[in-house]
Amino acid sequence: xxxxxxxxxxxxxxxxxxxxxxxxxxxxxxxxxxxxxxxxxxxxxxxxxxxxxxxxxxxxxxxxxxxxxxxxxxxxxxxxxxxxxxxxxxxxxxxxxxxxxxxxxxxxxxxxxxxxxxxxxxxxxxxxxxxxxxxxxxxxxxxxxxxxxxxxxxxxxxxxxxxxxxxxxxxxxxxxxxxxxxxxxxxxxxxxxxxxxxxxxxxxxxxxxxxxxxxxxxxxxxxxxxxxxxxxxxxxxxxxxxxxxxxxxxxxxxxxxxxxxxxxxxxxxxxxxxxxxxxxxxxxxxxxxxxxxxxxxxxxxxxxxxxxxxxxxxxx
Amino acid sequence: xxxxxxxxxxxxxxxxxxxxxxxxxxxxxxxxxxxxxxxxxxxxxxxxxxxxxxxxxxxxxxxxxxxxxxxxxxxxxxxxxxxxxxxxxxxxxxxxxxxxxxxxxxxxxxxxxxxxxxxxxxxxxxxxxxxxxxxxxxxxxxxxxxxxxxxxxxxxxxxxxxxxxxxxxxxxxxxxxxxxxxxxxxxxxxxxxxxxxxxxxxxxxxxxxxxxxxxxxxxxxxxxxxxxxxxxxxxxxxxxxxxxxxxxxxxxxxxxxxxxxxxxxxxxxxxxxxxxxxxxxxxxxxxxxxxxxxxxxxxxxxxxxxxxxxxxxxxx
Amino acid sequence: xxxxxxxxxxxxxxxxxxxxxxxxxxxxxxxxxxxxxxxxxxxxxxxxxxxxxxxxxxxxxxxxxxxxxxxxxxxxxxxxxxxxxxxxxxxxxxxxxxxxxxxxxxxxxxxxxxxxxxxxxxxxxxxxxxxxxxxxxxxxxxxxxxxxxxxxxxxxxxxxxxxxxxxxxxxxxxxxxxxxxxxxxxxxxxxxxxxxxxxxxxxxxxxxxxxxxxxxxxxxxxxxxxxxxxxxxxxxxxxxxxxxxxxxxxxxxxxxxxxxxxxxxxxxxxxxxxxxxxxxxxxxxxxxxxxxxxxxxxxxxxxxxxxxxxxxxxxx
Numbered sequence: 009x010x011x012x013x014x015x016x017x018x019x020x021x022x023x024x025x026x027x028x029x030x031x032x033x034x035x036x037x038x039x040x041x042x043x044x045x046x047x048x049x050x051x052x053x054x055x056x057x058x059x060x061x062x063x064x065x066x067x068x069x070x071x072x073x074x075x076x077x078x079x080x081x082x083x084x085x086x087x088x089x090x091x092x093x094x095x096x097x098x099x100x101x102x103x104x105x106x107x108x109x110x111x112x113x114x115x116x117x118x119x120x121x122x123x124x125x126x127x128x129x130x131x132x133x134x135x136x137x138x139x140x141x142x143x144x145x146x147x148x149x150x151x152x153x154x155x156x157x158x159x160x161x162x163x164x165x166x167x168x169x170x171x172x173x174x175x176x177x178x179x180x181x182x183x184x185x186x187x188x189x190x191x192x193x194x195x196x197x198x199x200x201x202x203x204x205x206x207x208x209x210x211x212x213x214x215x216x217x218x219x220x221x222x223x224x225x226x227x228x229x230x231x232x233x234x235x236x237x238x239x240x241x242x243x244x245x246x247x248x249x250x251x252x253x254x255x256x257x258x259x260x261x262x263x264x265x266x267x268x269x270x271x272x273x274x275x276x277x278x279x280x281x282x283x284x285x286x287x288x289x290x291x292x293x294x295x296x297x298x299x300x301x302x303x304x305x306x307x308x309x310x311x312x313x314x315x316x317x318x319x320x321x322x323x324x
Numbered sequence: 325x326x327x328x329x330x331x332x333x334x335x336x337x338x339x340x341x342x343x344x345x346x347x348x349x350x351x352x353x354x355x356x357x358x359x360x361x362x363x364x365x366x367x368x369x370x371x372x373x374x375x376x377x378x379x380x381x382x383x384x385x386x387x388x389x390x391x392x393x394x395x396x397x398x399x400x401x402x403x404x405x406x407x408x409x410x411x412x413x414x415x416x417x418x419x420x421x422x423x424x425x426x427x428x429x430x431x432x433x434x435x436x437x438x439x440x441x442x443x444x445x446x447x448x449x450x451x452x453x454x455x456x457x458x459x460x461x462x463x464x465x466x467x468x469x470x471x472x473x474x475x476x477x478x479x480x481x482x483x484x485x486x487x488x489x490x491x492x493x494x495x496x497x498x499x500x501x502x503x504x505x506x507x508x509x510x511x512x513x514x515x516x517x518x519x520x521x522x523x524x525x526x527x528x529x530x531x532x533x534x535x536x537x538x539x540x541x542x543x544x545x546x547x548x549x550x551x552x553x554x555x556x557x558x559x560x561x562x563x564x565x566x567x568x569x570x571x572x573x574x575x576x577x578x579x580x581x582x583x584x585x586x587x588x589x590x591x592x593x594x595x596x597x598x599x600x601x602x603x604x605x606x607x608x609x610x611x612x613x614x615x616x617x618x619x620x621x622x623x624x625x626x627x628x629x630x631x632x633x634x635x636x637x638x639x640x
Numbered sequence: 641x642x643x644x645x646x647x648x649x650x651x652x653x654x655x656x657x658x659x660x661x662x663x664x665x666x667x668x669x670x671x672x673x674x675x676x677x678x679x680x681x682x683x684x685x686x687x688x689x690x691x692x693x694x695x696x697x698x699x700x701x702x703x704x705x706x707x708x709x710x711x712x713x714x715x716x717x718x719x720x721x722x723x724x725x726x727x728x729x730x731x732x733x734x735x736x737x738x739x740x741x742x743x744x745x746x747x748x749x750x751x752x753x754x755x756x757x758x759x760x761x762x763x764x765x766x767x768x769x770x771x772x773x774x775x776x777x778x779x780x781x782x783x784x785x786x787x788x789x790x791x792x793x794x795x796x797x798x799x800x801x802x803x804x805x806x807x808x809x810x811x812x813x814x815x816x817x818x819x820x821x822x823x824x825x826x827x828x829x830x831x832x833x834x835x836x837x838x839x840x841x842x843x844x845x846x847x848x849x850x851x852x853x854x855x856x857x858x859x860x861x862x863x864x865x866x867x868x869x870x871x872x873x874x875x876x877x878x879x880x881x882x883x884x885x886x887x888x889x890x891x892x893x894x895x896x897x898x899x900x901x902x903x904x905x906x907x908x909x910x911x912x913x914x915x916x917x918x919x920x921x922x923x924x925x926x927x928x929x930x931x932x933x934x935x936x937x938x939x940x941x942x943x944x945x946x947x948x949x950x951x952x953x954x955x956x
Binding site for chain 3: 076078135282303
C-alpha cells in the first residue's frame with residue numbers, strides 16, 4: 009500500500025520524494041509557479057483554504073522552517089496553530105499517538121511535522137485518520153521533501169528542464185535528509201548526471217544504487233556541472249568524529265570565488281541554509297551573482313503553498 | 325451580586341458551573357450543536373466574531389487546553405493573542421491587576437484564563453472593565469466549567485437526556501476542578517443519580533452536600549451506571565501523600581476491559597485527558613468502542629465556540 | 641541620505657523621531673484618530689493590509705510591546721509572524737543580516753524590531769531590500785519612536801495643541817530611549833517649555849542642546865507644568881551604580897498624591913509602563929483621575945496602526 013498516494017494517484021501525504029511519479033512532481037512545481045509570480049507582483053493572499061486548520065507540530069526547533077510553513081498556510085487563508093513540543097516529553101510512540109489523536113479530534117486537516125527521528129512522519133501518516141494529511145518538514149536523516157521540491161523548482165526556473173543537466177551535491181551526504189530527497193526528486197524529474205561529492209566518511213555506502221556517481225575530489229566532481237547544491241555541515245557533530253577540522257574541510261571542499269571562477273560561467277550555487285560562512289561556502293559566493301540561496305527561500309513559500317493546496321484539495 | 329449573569333440573566337463571564345440555571349446550560353449545549361455538526365461536515369469557519377479580540381492568558385502551561393480555545397476563537401474569526409505568563413512573575417494581586425488593565429486597554433474583549441490558584445478567574449472578573457469578559461479555563465482545584473459543559477454535551481449526544489441517568493465520577497475527587505464543575509453542571513441539568521468513587525483520602529469531606537453519593541468500592545460504585553467519568557491522577561503529587569502506590573490505585577480503581585465487561589453493556593467511558601495508561605485506565609479501554617475520550621476533545625472545540633459566541637453576543 | 645524618508649518625503653522606515661518634520665508627525669497623529677475612535681465604538685478591524693506580512697522580530701523580550709504591535713497589525717488584517725530571537729544567538733552583524741535576508745525572501749513587508757543594541761533598527765534599515773520597511777520598537781538607549789508618538793497623541797487628545805504647553809520628563813533620562821524620542825517629537829510638534837528632571841547622575845551631559853531645560857529638584861521642575869511624563873526606573877541596574885537606594889529615589893523624585901496636590905489642578909500624569917509602584921509613582925496616582933497611563937496603552941494600538949498604514953501605503 010502506498011502511504012503517499014491514493015488509488016487515483018492523488019497526493020494524500022507528503023513524506024518523501026522517493027517513489028513519487030514525475031507527473032506528480034511536475035504538477036507540484038507547476039502549481040507553485042502562479043504563487044511565486046503573484047508574490048513577486050505583491051499579491052500574496054489566496055482564500056483557497058479558508059476554514060482549514062494547519063498544525064505545525066515541531067518536535068525539533070527550527071524557527072526558519074516553521075516560519076515558511078506558517079506563512080504558506082496563512083497566505084492560503086488557513087487557520088494555523090504552532091506547537092513546539094519537546095521531543096523528550098513524547099519519547100514513546102504511545103504518547104506521540106495520543107498527541108496526534110487529540111489534535112485530530114480538534115479537526116486539524118493537515119499536520120506539518122518536524123522530528124529528529126527518521127520515520128516519524130511515516131509513523132504519523134500510518135496512524136492518521138482518513139482525511140487528515142501529514143506533511144513531512146524533515147525527519148532525522150530520512151527526508152525533507154519540500155526542500156527537494158523547492159530546489160527543483162528553483163533549478164527549473166533557471167534551467168527550464170532537467171534532461172541533460174549536470175548537478176553536484178556537495179558535503180555531508182551521509183547525514184543529510186536534503187541530499188536524499190534531492191536525489192530522488194531530481195532523478196525522477198529526468199536528471200541523469202547527478203553526482204555526490206565529499207570526503208569518504210561523509211558518503212554513505214550504496215549511494216550509487218540511487219543512480220548517482222561519487223567523487224571525492226571537489227574540482228573533479230564539479231567539472232562541467234550546471235548546478236551545485238551545497239549542504240550545511242553540522243559543525244558540532246562533525247569535528248573529530250567524521251572530519252579532522254573545519255579548516256581542513258573548507259580547504260578541500262569549501263566553495264570559494266577562486267574555485268567558482270574555474271567552473272562553467274553559468275553554474276548556479278544553491279544551499280538549503282543557514283550557511284556556515286567560511287566552512288562549506290565563502291560569504292562572497294553565498295551573496296554573489298551565481299547564488300540562488302535567497303531565491304530558494306522565496307521559492308520555498310510558493311512550493312509549500314503548492315503542496316498544501318494539492319493535498320487539501322484532495323480532502324474535504 | 326451575580327458575577328456571571330447580568331440583570332437579564334445573560335452570561336457575562338463563565339467562571340464556574342455552580343449556580344448556573346438549567347436553561348442557560350441547555351442553551352449553551354444547544355448552541356454548540358450546529359458547530360459540532362458543521363465541523364463534522366467539514367465547515368469550521370464562522371465570521372461571527374470578526375474584529376473581536378480574544379486573549380489566551382495562561383499562567384499555567386497547558387498546550388492542549390490552550391489550543392482548543394485558540395481554535396475555537398479562530399474559527400469564530402476573532403483575533404487571538406496567546407500569552408504564556410510565568411505565575412511567579414505575577415505573584416501579587418497588584419501585578420495581576422496591572423496585566424489585566426494593560427490588556428483591557430488594548431481593547432481585548434474576552435480573556436481565557438488558566439491559573440494554578442483557585443479563585444483567579446473570579447478575581448479577574450471582579451476587576452474587569454464593563455464589556456470585558458472572563459472565561460475560566462481552569463483555576464486551581466476550583467472550577468473548569470468548559471470541561472463540564474463539553475462532558476454534558478457529549479453525554480447528551482449519546483443519552484439524549486439527563487433525567488434517570490446514573491453517572492459515576494471516579495478517582496481523585498478532592499483535587500479535581502473537573503469533578504466539582506461536572507457535579508454542579510450535571511445536577512443542574514437534571515441528573516439525580518450522581519456518584520463519586522475513590523479511596524477515602526481522595527474524597528472530600530462534605531461532598532454529599534452537593535447531592536452526590538459516595539462509594540469507596542469501585543465495582544459497587546459502577547453498578548448499573550450509564551456513564552463513567554474517570555479523572556486524571558496527578559501522579560507526582562499522589563504517591564506517598566495520598567496513595568501507597570500507583571500500582572495499588574490501578575489494582576483498586578483502574579478501569580480495565582475485564583471490569584468493563586461486568587458493567588451495563590452500553591456504559592460509556594469518559595476522561596478529560598490526557599490519560600495515564602495503566603493507572604486510572606487501561607489503554608485498550610481508552611481507545612475501545614465504549615470510550616468517548618476522543619469525541620470529548622472534538623466536542624470541546626464546539627462547546628468553547630458556543631460559550632464565546634454566547635458571551636460576546638452580550639457585549640458590544 | 642535620509643534613511644526614514646524617500647525623495648517625496650514619505651515615510652519608508654520609522655527608526656527615530658529625530659529629524660521627522662512636524663507635518664509628518666501630525667499626519668501620523670491624525671491618521672491614528674479614526675482608529676482610536678472606531679475602537680472606542682467597538683469597531684477594530686480594517687481590511688487595509690490584507691495580504692501584507694508583518695514580522696515581529698524581537699531580540700529583547702517584551703510581551704507587552706510585542707502584543708500591541710501584533711494587535712495593530714492583526715487589526716489591519718495583515719498576516720503576522722512573531723519571532724523571539726535570543727540576542728546572543730545573533731551576536732554578529734553577519735548573522736543578523738542572514739536573518740533579515742532570509743525573512744525578506746519570505747516576502748515580509750514590514751519588520752517590527754526590538755533590540756538591546758542602540759542602532760540595531762538603523763542597521764536593518766540600511767540593509768533592507770527596497771520595499772521592505774523597518775519599524776523600530778525600541779533599540780537600546782537610542783529610540784522608541786512609537787512610544788513618543790502615542791505620548792504625543794495622548795497629550796493632543798487632552799490639550800489639543802503643543803504650543804504653550806509645559807511638559808516635564810522625570811527620572812532616568814540617561815538610559816531612556818523613551819525620553820530621547822519624546823524630546824525630539826515634542827520639540828518638533830511645537831512644545832517650547834520642555835524640562836527634564838532627575839538626579840545629576842541620571843541626566844546626560846549635553847541634553848540642553850536638544851532644547852530642554854534641566855532641573856534637579858522635583859517640585860521646582862514640576863512647577864506650572866501641564867504634563868508630567870514619568871519614566872520607568874530600571875531598578876536592577878540603578879542601585880549602587882547610579883542611586884544610593886530606591887527609597888531615596890522615591891523620597892526625592894516619586895510622584896505622590898501629596899505632591900500632585902500642590903501642582904496645577906489639571907496636570908496630567910503619564911508613564912510608558914510597566915510602573916514600579918512606590919518607586920517613581922504611588923499606586924494611587926497611577927490609577928488616579930489625572931493619570932493617562934491606561935489611555936496611553938489604548939492609544940498605543942491606534943498609533944501603531946497609523947504608522948503601519950502610513951508606511952505600507954508607501955510600498956506595494
